[in-house]
Amino acid sequence: MTGGEERELVVRFKSGDQTAFNQLVRLYQKRVYAVAFRMVRDEEEAKDLTQEVFVKMYKALADFRGEGSVFTWAYRATVNLSINHLRRKKIISWVPLLEAEEKPEEPKEGLGDIETAQLKQAIAEAVKKLPPKQRAIFILRHYDELSNEEIALIVGKSVGAVKANYFQALQKMKKYLAEWKNVLTGVKEYELPQI
């Protein structure tokens, strides 16, 4: 979808066409969910956060003036809601009686083998160790392949800070996954590119 089409949906929604909002939801629902899941690493919590992002979007669209894109807004809302969700969980974990339940990720059907499931679990644990904003930068850059400029707008940091944070995150991920080195190096032999 182009920026023009997106703006048209916003204009239609603001003029009372409720189906335009549904179209916007369908457009971004899976991408929002994927970011939310990678942030919180829990399927149900990610579904809940995804719904919350669109509830907020519904309210925000009334005042939307077309500066920036709905796409950037949705990413920003997802990152902020996820970070706040992680904060709440952290605070709740302060109360031993109510300690937020750490659910181990169940290997899903269709997963290649145990080793892949364990690798996925190791990656999940490594991502959880990244501080929330750095985690968001890593996810948006690595998985969503957004540019440093787009990420800077979303997380409210400078382009330089985004770049530095991404490389710090990358180095940490490599360190956290060091025990998986044998598995990692077994995944693919790095080949020198042909020039």
Added chain:
Amino acid sequence: MNCRRFEEELEKQDGLKALEADAAFNEHLKGCPACQAKAAEYGALFEALKADQPPMPGEAYWTSFPALVRERIEKAKARPRWKPVLGWSLPVAALVLIAGIALFTSREKPNLANLTAEEAFNYSGTASDTVMEIPLPENTLTAVAVEAEEELVGTLKVEELVYTLSDEQLRVLEEKLENFKL
């Protein structure tokens, strides 16, 4: 074997793809075992990260998703707006409750000094304080814990309370708890 050029170039050129396309760096790579090892590690890391795909709900879920959002919007409209009236009493209550329960259930008790309950409650901590440095008389500790536990089993639940806080209240509460580590 301690050449750091690979990581420096990776950051400078902003990614593995750009680095792979850099002829000058590839010349260096051919003769540098340290950088070759780093390249292999990062290449393997990127490859491994591809395995990390989120478990996507089925299409039926996504078809009904806009309706679920609508339902939630309607519920939000119907919800009474009582939060602003309570203001900061909520985070303060949460802080007392959380700190009380954390102290109560902590196995290691802090050093207790000869302060009155009032003095202990009025103690204003600094950012570097830990609970071990905050003197609390035993009777105060017990009183807070008992009160907190009664509150907990009563009508107020910490979890629900924490979810009613605004972003700003949440940030302040988190900051205070960080400075109040056991």
